[in-house]
Structures are given as C-alpha cells and as structure tokens.
Amino acid sequence: MSTVWRRRIKSRSRGSGVLPAALFVVTAMSCLTTGWFVPDQLLVWPGVLLGLAAAVALVWRRRRPLAVLAVTALCTMGMGALGFLLTPFIMGPLLAAQYCVALSRGRSTTWYSASAAAAGMGVAGLGLTPSLRGSMFIVFINPVGWVLLTAAFGSYVRVRREYAAARVEHQEREREELARHRVVQERMRIARELHDVVAHHLALANAQAGTAARLARSDPAQAVEILEHLSGTTAEAMREMKRTVGLLRQESDTSQDLLPAPGLEQLPDLLDTCVEAGLKVSVEVHGEPRVLHPGLNLTAYRIVQEALTNVTKHAATGTARVRLAYTLSDLTITVANDGSPRDAICQRRNERGFGLVGMGERVFAAGGSFHAGPRPQGGFEVFCSLPLNDERSAP
The missing domain is CATH 3.30.565.10 (Histidine kinase-like ATPase, C-terminal domain)
Known part of the structure; x- marks a missing residue:
C-alpha cells in the first residue's frame, strides 16, 4: 500500500470521530442555550442525551448509513417531542447522516430516505411542538427544507465525484489506446523496413542466381561474373539486416556508429544492383x-x-x-x-x-x-x- 493511501486512511479514521464530537458540542450548546431562555418549559438534559446518542451513531455512518439515518431521525424527533425547536444546529447529526446516505447510495434510495426523514421532521414540528404550532414556516417548512436540501447537495456531490471518476477512467483508456496505437504503428514501421531491406536483396539474389543458371552452359564466364556479384548482394543484405536489428536493439536513440538512412543520393548504387540482376x-x-x-x-x-x-x-x-x-x-x-x-x-x-x-x-x-x-x-x-x-x- 502506498504512503498516500495510508495517510488518507489514517486521516479518515481520525475524522470519523471528530465530526460526531463537533456535532454533539453544537447540539448540546443549542439545547443548553434554548433551556437558558425557556427554563420552565424544556427538559434540557434529556435533550442533551438524545443529541449524544445521535452523535455517537454517526461513528458508523459510512458502514451503516441507512441505520444511522434512522437512529438520528428518531433522536431528532424525540428532541422535538421535548419541545426543542428543530433548527439546523439541533438537526446537525440528522443532516450529516442524510448527507452520507446521499453520497453512498443511489438516487432512488437517497430520495426515499430523505422523504421519510422529512416526513418525520414534519410530524415532529407540527404535532410535537405545541408552543410553536402557530408558525408553519418555523415548525414545518424549516426542518423539512433542511433535510431535502442536504439530500440534494449530497446527490450533487456524488454525481460530481462519479463524473470525475468516469473522466479519469476515460482518460486512462485513451492513454492506453494511444499507447497501443503507437506500438502498432511502430511494429508496422519495423515491418516495412525489414520487408524493404530483405525483400530487395533477396529478389536481386534470386534474379542473379536464375540468370547465372540460364547462362551456365551458353556463357560460363558471364555466369561466373554474376555469381561473384551474387555474393556481394547477399553480403549487403546481411549488413542491412544487421544494421536494422542493431537499431531495434539499442537502448537509446543516440549512437555514433549508425549509418545515415539511405536517400535518393544512393539511387545510382541501387540502379547498379538492379543492372547486376539483369x-x-x-x-x-x-x-x-x-x-x-x-x-x-x-x-x-x-x-x-x-x-x-x-x-x-x-x-x-x-x-x-x-x-x-x-x-x-x-x-x-x-x-x-x-x-x-x-x-x-x-x-x-x-x-x-x-x-x-x-x-x-x-x-x-x-x-x-x-x-x-x-x-x-x-x-x-x-x-x-x-x-x-x-x-x-x-x-
């Protein structure tokens, strides 16, 4: 395992406990602040204990996101039953659980769970908060809206991550395709060079050998001369093959022993070899x-x-x-x-x-x-x- 991934795992394991602790502090401070202003109507410490239970459940938010969402929703509804106003600070553990569900589950699961959690918050706001029952926006729209907004934001982040992962995979496939294409092109280039070098000299050698065989009886002297040229043709073929194979086997592109590539300047030599072949x-x-x-x-x-x-x-x-x-x-x-x-x-x-x-x-x-x-x-x-x-x- 690489060092980068080890660091990510360690940081994620440390972060899994930091978030529940931070949300518990925020929830507890919200309960205490509300109890300070309304001391006779609220049971503060039961609300703090429910907030602690919801925060502790967040430790398993990555392994059991739906179960954690259910526990945090029940705890939040219990806090609403105690008379606490369901603000984003009180609902912090629930919103974190809903965000994790949106990140780790598909679109249908995300919105089914969000609808259930929003319905629970609506029931808690309308039926379980008698002191604020007259304000529809505060007791109903506000908690329901925060749950749905969190689900939408988590879905957006999930889609962005999936798009980024798909783009990286697509770029990787493109790089692999380009590498394969370059390998194929190089193989074709090598095949052309070998064919041009070997086929030319072998064709000339075959033509010279055939001409010498036909002239062996009628003109032995010319047949011997052609056979002398034949040895030169085969030797040149071996030199060309050795040079091509040496070029393929070298580890770097810089070599002082390589001859320059042939060009039209060597056309007279090519014509001489053709004349020798008849x-x-x-x-x-x-x-x-x-x-x-x-x-x-x-x-x-x-x-x-x-x-x-x-x-x-x-x-x-x-x-x-x-x-x-x-x-x-x-x-x-x-x-x-x-x-x-x-x-x-x-x-x-x-x-x-x-x-x-x-x-x-x-x-x-x-x-x-x-x-x-x-x-x-x-x-x-x-x-x-x-x-x-x-x-x-x-x-």
Whole structure:
C-alpha cells in the first residue's frame, strides 16, 4: 500500500470521530442555550442525551448509513417531542447522516430516505411542538427544507465525484489506446523496413542466381561474373539486416556508429544492383532537384527500391523507367515497366504481398497520394506524390 493511501486512511479514521464530537458540542450548546431562555418549559438534559446518542451513531455512518439515518431521525424527533425547536444546529447529526446516505447510495434510495426523514421532521414540528404550532414556516417548512436540501447537495456531490471518476477512467483508456496505437504503428514501421531491406536483396539474389543458371552452359564466364556479384548482394543484405536489428536493439536513440538512412543520393548504387540482376533502369529527372529532409528522402528511396524490386520479381521484362518530377509543392515518383496487358494483370496478381501495402503506408504517412496498377498500353506502373512542405513528412 502506498504512503498516500495510508495517510488518507489514517486521516479518515481520525475524522470519523471528530465530526460526531463537533456535532454533539453544537447540539448540546443549542439545547443548553434554548433551556437558558425557556427554563420552565424544556427538559434540557434529556435533550442533551438524545443529541449524544445521535452523535455517537454517526461513528458508523459510512458502514451503516441507512441505520444511522434512522437512529438520528428518531433522536431528532424525540428532541422535538421535548419541545426543542428543530433548527439546523439541533438537526446537525440528522443532516450529516442524510448527507452520507446521499453520497453512498443511489438516487432512488437517497430520495426515499430523505422523504421519510422529512416526513418525520414534519410530524415532529407540527404535532410535537405545541408552543410553536402557530408558525408553519418555523415548525414545518424549516426542518423539512433542511433535510431535502442536504439530500440534494449530497446527490450533487456524488454525481460530481462519479463524473470525475468516469473522466479519469476515460482518460486512462485513451492513454492506453494511444499507447497501443503507437506500438502498432511502430511494429508496422519495423515491418516495412525489414520487408524493404530483405525483400530487395533477396529478389536481386534470386534474379542473379536464375540468370547465372540460364547462362551456365551458353556463357560460363558471364555466369561466373554474376555469381561473384551474387555474393556481394547477399553480403549487403546481411549488413542491412544487421544494421536494422542493431537499431531495434539499442537502448537509446543516440549512437555514433549508425549509418545515415539511405536517400535518393544512393539511387545510382541501387540502379547498379538492379543492372547486376539483369534489370536495365533508365532515370528521368524533371525540375530542379531539391534537398529533402531525411524522413521524406528515405520514403522516396524506399518507394523506388520496392517498385524496382517488384519489377525484378514479377515483371516479364528486363527494363524499367524511373521518373522524378520536382515542383514547388511536391515530388512525384513514377516507376513503370513495359509489357503486354496480360503480363501486367499477372504482375498485379503476383504482387499480393506486403510490398504495395508498405509503399502505400509510407506515402500516406507522409501526407501524399499513391496509385499502383496495370497501364492501359501494357506493363505496370507505380505512382506517388509526396508533399514537400507537409509536417507529417518530417522525421
């Protein structure tokens, strides 16, 4: 148990005896004061004893609120029968018990008990106070009104507390949902990085191995050269995997050994690896190239990388075109390959993995638009537009 809760329990246990004592003092002083001014008509000490009984009953107000309310109501009615005017000072224990009932019970129980207590006070005021029977407000409306007002105030406090507790619970659920959402987003980001890194190099290695197998008899020298490049491709895949896993395993975000994230500056190296796999790629750049911040630069590079990887794996062609168009507001990337419409449909069916999904997620996270599908004249095309001034593109 925490120290804060221990302090609250101790303070509540001490406060459970302070309130009855204070209310008994107020009730006793009211009885003595009334007896001082009307010495011949009131039995003061029986009234003090009834006030003591009502105050003592308040010790159990949290465990037995309804029973305590009944005891305090009977004691208060007895004081009215002795001729005491039912003022808030005389009714103090009853009002405290009614407040506890309103706090701990529901609305129907609160108002049923309040109605019973108010009826008792009305009977005590009208039938048991003969000296003041002529004043309706003093003997009837005043005690009944105090009981109902206390019940209303206790209900208001209970509703406010329930609202505050519900709001805290709602905020806690929102924080948990946000934490889960962040975990899911991070898992998706990691999955995209692993897919882009591993799938690209494995696709190139598979293409190189297939080309070498076809050339093993007709052109052994070229097959050996391709196999030499194959070892470099697999080694690069291992290095990329090691770097990605190392980034995930580090405990802090600061590391001097990490290489910068790839960007469009590494596009020539990417094209060289595609050529080694047997895919010839032409690049067109329109507009004046601009310096991209790391987040958008990585997104653009991964889009081109994954699109060329898909061409290497699925397209029945050995050529592809990359078009980069810079404007003042956005960067558009188009990766297309030639082929018959039937080949494009087959390529679309083969690309049911996570490549296109990952590209779309990257583009949408950057605030851009994405489209991938067969071209009318044949082949397949990947198109995306990345905003250059969108805050979501920031790393």
